[in-house]
Amino acid sequence: MSQVFVRRLLLSAAVIAFAVPAAAQDAPATAASTQPEADDTAPDDAIIVTARRREEQSQDIPLAISVVGGEQLDNTGAFNVGRLQQLTPTVQYYSSNPRNTSLSIRGIGAPFGLTNDGFEQGVGIYVDDIYYSRVASATFDFLDVAQIEVLRGPQGTLYGKNTTAGAINIQTNQPSFTPEGRIEATIGNLGFKQVKAALSGPLSDNVAARLALSGTSRRGTLFNVATGTYINEQDNIGLRGQVLWQAGDTLDLTLSGDYSTQNPECCGTVYVRTGATQRPLYRQYEALAAAQGYAPPSRDPFDRLTDVDADLSARNEIGGVGLRAVWDLGDGTLTSATAWRFWDWGPANDRDFTGLPITTRSQNPSQQNQYTQELRYNYSAGNVDAVLGLFGFHQTVRTQGTESLGSAASRWLLNPGNVQVGSSGCATPTTLACDPTVLDGVVAYNDIRLDNTSAALFGQVSWEVTPGLTLQPGVRLNWDKKNGLYERLVFDGADNPVLFRDAQGIPITNPRTVARRDALTPQRIEPSFSDWNFSYDFTASYQIAPEVLGYATYARSFKTGGINLNGVPNDSQGNPLIAVGAIRPETVDHYEAGLKTELPGRLGVFNLAAFRTDVGDYQALVNAGQVSTTRGYLANAEKVRTQGLEADITVQPSDRFRAYANAAYTDAKYVRFTGAPCPPELSGGGSGTPVAAPGTPGNSPASCDISGQRIAGVSKWSLSYGAEANVPVNLLGQPGEVYLGFDGNFRSRFSSNPSPSAYTWIDGYSLANFRLGFRTDEGANLFVWVRNAFDEEFFELLSVAPGSTGLIAGQPGDPRTFGLTLAHNF
Template identity: 75%
Template sequence: MRTPILPTRILLLAGVAASVISTSAFAQQTDPEAEQDIAAQSPDVGDPPSSVGTGARDEDAIIVTARRRQETAQEVPLAISVVGGEHIDNTGAFNVGRLQQLTPTIQYTSSNPRNTTLQIRGIGAPFGLTNDGFDQGVGIYVDDIYYSRVASSTFDFLDVAQIEVLRGPQGTLYGKNTTAGAINITSRQPTFTFEGRAEASIGNLDFKQVKAAVSGPLSDTIAARFALSGTSRRGTIYNVANGSWVNEQDNLGFRGQLLYKPGGNLEVLLSGDYSRQNPECCGTVFVRTGATQRPLNRQYAALAAAQGYVTPSTNPFDRLTDVDAELSAGNKIGGVGLRVKWDVGPGTLTSVTAWRFWDWKPANDRDFTGLPITTLSQNPSQQNQYTQEFRYNYESRAFDFVLGAFGYTQTVRTQGTEQLGSAASRWLLNPGSSVPAGSAGCGPSASNQLACDPKVLAGTTAYNDIRLDNTSAALFGQFGWHVTDKLIIQPGFRVNYDKKEGLYERLVFDGQGNPVLFVNPVTGLPITDIRTAARRDNLTPQRIEPTFSDWNFSYDLNVNYKITPDVLVYATYAKSFKPGGINLNGVPNDAAGNPQTQVGAIRPESVNHYEVGVKSSFWNGLAIANLTAFRTDIADFQALVNSGAVSTTRGYLANAEKVRTQGVEAEFSIRPSDRFNAYASGAYTDAKYVKFTGAPCPPELSGGTAATAGQTSSAPGTPGGISPSSCDISGQVLPGVSKWSLSYGAEGNVQGRLFGQEGQFYLGVDGNYRSRFSSNPSPSAYTFIDGYALTNFRAGFRTDDGFNVFGWVRNAFDTHYFELLQVAPGSTGLIVGNPGDPRTYGLTIQKQF
């Protein structure tokens, strides 16, 4: 277990920053008008009435910037959920993974920060191992800056004012095209009055978290804000192999901002941030085995018995593992941004310039067991991205518009190493037909001794060189025609160019350092030695240089009508796209060892999206009810295909013919008085493959003899059976998507006194429910995750001057559930899992001043 940076150091830094800014605050005189302008820009009002959120200061309407201008959430004619900063803090939703529990239309799965899938309404990114060669369908924006790496969603939120979750295509208003939606995060901005906030939490599992922020003027025209956050927690899985707790939390983040406001028509914000994670992560636990079509002596039970291997527990919620390879999830993300807003004539010109980096330093146990099969698996990456966005906003009584231009460049460099260990030969190679059926042993009569000789695979090493150069440019805009005071017609457009150039090169060497090749470089003849062939089958040398480039035009049309001042109805059609991509994890080889370069690139997704909705408020604005119905049809859906081999490829991208997601979403919130508030959000999502005929097969149809022309595949789970080369999963569900999901919360309070202080005693509850969902790209009987409900409680005391202390219990009923199930490579039938957090509890103290 690594030693995290102590929270006391963080608090010391916060104190130094506070003293610097407060000294400047008292030394300078501030401009009241500037203060008023800044306050208007900074929606730091806790959690106003909305679809998501309960808290103390939910009093004013939420101001959002979803349409690149300030308006209330109920005025925006699209499906949007807003979560306020106070609710984020009080419910412990300190990253996007936790945000899933508050907004039921988000689906989030992660086996480690890089291999993270973020979806809205069941679409967004291929489910499974991440490939750098495709675009995310869900955009993450922080203060107008696009974060291209989904790994950023695993970090702690830093000094967040609110989060807007926009559902559906957003390409006509946002810099990077996103087909599934966008998560728009607004941080608290610098202020021209001195203010600060601090929060400290402790809990079981050695949980410690501190957050702090200070803000104030440095002069009449310059204000600054500095924020930090640190989280540490003991792991939730015990590794009996080395006596450590794995799957820790060890996060540290900083953000600094300088605001320059020389006059009423210009505002310049310079920001910089840095976050790092360094936990011992990410381990899995044994869940079950399932019958595949491999011979019985090649399935998990026989393979384990042959080497005397016994898993530390067959109950996954004993939370025991014995993975023997190094585990690491070192992750660093940061950057610098410059946002300039200038009121020019009747409109506002905005420029957002940013540079961001991402460094990923992983180590994994790819065989998921305590045997030395794959002893080294790591693919560290370094990314740099540059973005430039220009927008011009104009508003009048008759019409309004947003016109923008966006440029994006990204480079990713990955250096991978994979190595097989001393148990690899007996686990991965067929010991020969002379071995009795049902045995995984190497008996003395075995004619094929490959599997009995550890030197065949032991020490075989692959070195990966993976590169991506990605360029994107776009013009986009949306026009609003106010036909009447009640009726608005809003067409939008986007013209986009994308270019991707890649390299995937894998060099393989045997245990003695000799290159593993398909062709003899001297004679030019194929190498047929069975030992070399065995090494090639498990770590395949390959070099490809895939490329993709294309222009796309997309558009949308929104019509919205105010039936009454409190009831808005709208309808949207969007013709959108997701850029094509390239395969950067390798592609299958043909029989002669030549890479199948025709699958090196994948086609763009073509999206047709339909949505209707109604937004209403009633009871003098004390209650809100919103309802949305949607349907999204996607042709050439980008999906992950696995080869079925252990390490031949780590999964490659392909196009499914057609996918459809449709459903209904409802949101309700109420605040009848200052003493009580509540909310509920629910979603019904029906997401499926309409047509996918070349899909990867689930484990129960994998591992057997490959079917030839005219042969019929064996029944699922038939040992030694005939397996199809691919499967038709048309009509089956998309992975990661629950048909039913629900989030809810309520809080009540009474006036009282504590230690002589006037304030409120309060009790709050929040929870969420997800119905059964698939945890494999192709649905399998072995990888469905049962539905579960999580319930959290909090109780505390707060004062009007910003003091708050409360105790909390999360997953109060200690529900056993999985966040993810994974199929171990090689069609052995082993299923491993990532169990969700057990019951946790603790105490939080907050102070605002």
């Protein structure tokens, strides 16, 4: 760990420590709780979870789980999943735009890179029992959240949609028959404004309703010199309504509806660096840019200047309607969750990452509808608890894409042969690379479709064999079917189709047509996949002492097969390689052991977990490096392994002080991946032998063996930690407490490219957040906050520009921000 990180951690600890002595003087004996209680027998400070689809104390379940309450989310500014990862170090979240969002737990879940609609997520997102299939939902503000549970490891025998890496179980505040409400308003630098409100109460003796809304806006953090505007802004609006009908003494029906929208000018990047590739030197970034008189607006990425010249948009709408019925049958409870959800995505991107008119338009707007039905029976009697469930899922995705090239595309993308464009200029106008009309105006239209259906039967039994010893087997039977279409039609600047063959079937070898096909390749495939799968798990737990629970788990899980919906490579005759249209399911062997300990005197908790997950046929992203030949297609890596240790500790000696620390060591690597995409230093050259040394012009390998390399996006070390201390005061006649809080996190370095590259390692960084406020006994709360208090300069993502030019672009993380929040519960 860096010395800077250690110094900042010590400074942050000192600030909190200064407040502790005063805070501890009048401490009552019992710790306070902000969590709901499951029943009257639960201790006042118990954290109640529904991870196993029934209410239990989190310390009583043999499962690695992190719980974040709604109050902590509000206090720390963690208003979406992206910020949640700062509180839960086992979560990895990356987003170049809402659609291209990757969410993983313990290093697995989704391949790092451009999203492909034809595969499943390994991390399930559930909101009040409703499955959210689009990971884009992770970019929206949390709406009226009561609690978030992050479950680590496979959860297929408990949750409707199979999840191999874990699940994020979000519980919202429910309608109440006692009138209540909450309002919160925040202002900050960069024009930050956020409003949250919720109101709940009875409509009749047996009907209650709840309405919540949120809105967030903030000026962008990058300045685009090409348009004179700030980009990568925040612009979120969300609305959620619920109606609860107590239809009888044993039947509750809850109808819910939600709608959220984003419409920021997003998502641009900044110049970070260049790295040598195997292209001829005069075809790499520096020479190409000099030949066209181009220079980035700044070579210091933390000047936060860009000049991307294509339209930017990240319009994103998501919502739906759900009906949940809960029927108490005495020894058991029958739950039905029915839902329809939609997702509408309207993007525009600059895929060349420069201010040159290379790719002038890149967008793939999509519309999704999903329908889910889950029936679940929970049984509890004596020493047996059981869950039996049925789940059905149907999803349709329709995408209409457009990509077009501009006047700088020919010189940037095409091979000029013996003419060294970068050094001596275009010697003859007959050279294709010197003729802008070859690629200028070439356009591709994409039609992408997915019909995805799955059904499952799942169940789990928890049997206390003897006092303290519990055995928990679980099974799942799953069926999946996917049908897809990927069709790309390409036209030149005169609106003539670009084809591989003419009407008589004769191959077209005209050099201009060949050049256009290389840049934007026409293709049509109709991939499909269908299969059954059986999986299972087994957990044994033992109450070693009244405050110590030990457990061990083995799970044989899977992630269903997928289909490629971003295109696949063509052979030399222009025929798509149908064999890679579908990918095999992942097979998962998961091992875990843990201890859950309550500290003496109910001082707090200390939990440990050790795990190992072996994944066969890991679904990875492969990208050939061209600008638009394929956006990246899926393939199976032979084997991936992730293993590590996790520790979580929370101490709360009194109402006046609370502290926590969570640590994760994650060793995630490709055990065997022999056909992986090559990093930029081994890309861009010709084909043949011998292969040139990395970063040396010459021949490049068709693929690379990255066996033993680390999986992208995973830090070996991740930490989150914090504390809050308060003292009772009477301010302006209002009794309450003044409090000081700190939350920090640290991540060690990680790779930001699917195949590790010397050019795309992101250095480790630490972030520190502080808050100082006053809250009254009547529910008012006023506090000032500062996030990234030490103004750490860090990257969220680095991206390799298409075309093997050596350009590396990036997304800087947020600078220091500060503001004021006023909230009131009533």
